[in-house]
Amino acid sequence: MRNQVHLLALLLVVALFLSGCAVAASPAPDQPLPELLIQASEYAYDVPDRIEAGLTTVALENEGELAHHAQLARLPEGMTPEAWLGLMQENPPAAIQAVTYVGGPGLLDPGLRQEVVLDLLPGTHLVVSFVFDAEGVPYLAKGMVKPFEVVAPSTAAKVQPIESNGTVELLDFSFILPAGIGAGPQVWEVVNEAQEIHEIMVLKLADGKNLHDVMAFLQTPNGEAPYVNLGGFQAITPGESSWLKLDLEPGEYVVTCYVPGAETGDPHFAMGMIQSFTVK
Missing domain, CATH: 2.60.40.420 (Cupredoxins -  blue copper proteins)
Incomplete structure (x- = not known):
């Protein structure tokens, strides 16, 4: 009788163990x-x-x-x-x-x-x-x-x-960038809060160059560009949002928008949609 009790207890423990394993394995990755x-x-x-x-x-x-x-x-x-x-x-x-x-x-x-x-x-x-x-x-x-x-x-x-490191707001005609942008891989959520279509292009400045050099080149594109085109996020319809992946090195950067204005046809950067930031 004692052996039967021990056997029943052992079977109960095994059943509970197997049940626990089944529960633990059920969520799909x-x-x-x-x-x-x-x-x-x-x-x-x-x-x-x-x-x-x-x-x-x-x-x-x-x-x-x-x-x-x-x-x-x-x-x-x-x-x-x-x-x-x-x-x-x-x-x-x-x-x-x-x-x-x-x-x-x-x-x-x-x-x-x-x-x-x-x-x-x-x-x-x-x-x-x-x-x-x-x-x-x-x-x-x-x-x-x-x-x-x-x-x-x-x-x-x-x-x-999707886990983001910060949010970029696209406005008419400016950007709100994440605070304290650091070096390394990161994900920015991009939200168009404006009335017009907008984009955000990311430019890595050459050593010694600044926002004024970028503006001068965009207005008269002669010679070598004072930056590297790192990509960015193409035009998005108002009210929409998605995510931009970047891997930034320390240095000086500019973000801008090349989309032409709905009324004037002028590029948005000429309307103020261009901004510098530093990655440390």
Whole structure:
């Protein structure tokens, strides 16, 4: 009888142990974010034809010899890429206003890579370049645009939450940057609190250069730029937000916005949307 009691007690302990193991093993680990890799060169994008909706790391690798960015835009339902390109030729302001700007990696010098995180919604999207060459010809006119589809996710995946080191507010026409920006990898949440479309480009200044040198070069771009284009976050529609990934070295930086004003057509940096900051 005593042995039976001992056996029952042992079985109870084993059952409880196995039950505890089952409970501990039940939560599914967070999955890493899927990646949409965009490779840019003169004058084309290499990008997958489709990707599932949801939080996505969008990476730009500049494999060309010129600076490139990757502006993502979602077409309205029922509009094809061909229809948008036709509208762009006939009525550029109407084409610009027809799409929803969802951001993307900013202007990046050759050989560099930059990442942002976007919450992509289903629909037809474009990766498009609004950069101009030295003669004033847009890269878009040279064929630098590529459509892709964002489709509904096949399964409900649990992804890791986005943890940011600070928030960037885009205003008409200024920035509010995170306080005390330090060196190293970091994530900034980018929020467009303005009435117009805005972006934030990050420039690493050359030794001895300052904000006045940047302004002078932007107004008259002759010679070597007094900065390196580190990327940034492309234009985003008012009221939207996403995340910008950076890895900053100590030094002097400038952030700016190249988007043309809705009324004047002047670039936003000429309207005051340019600012310096120091990384220690």
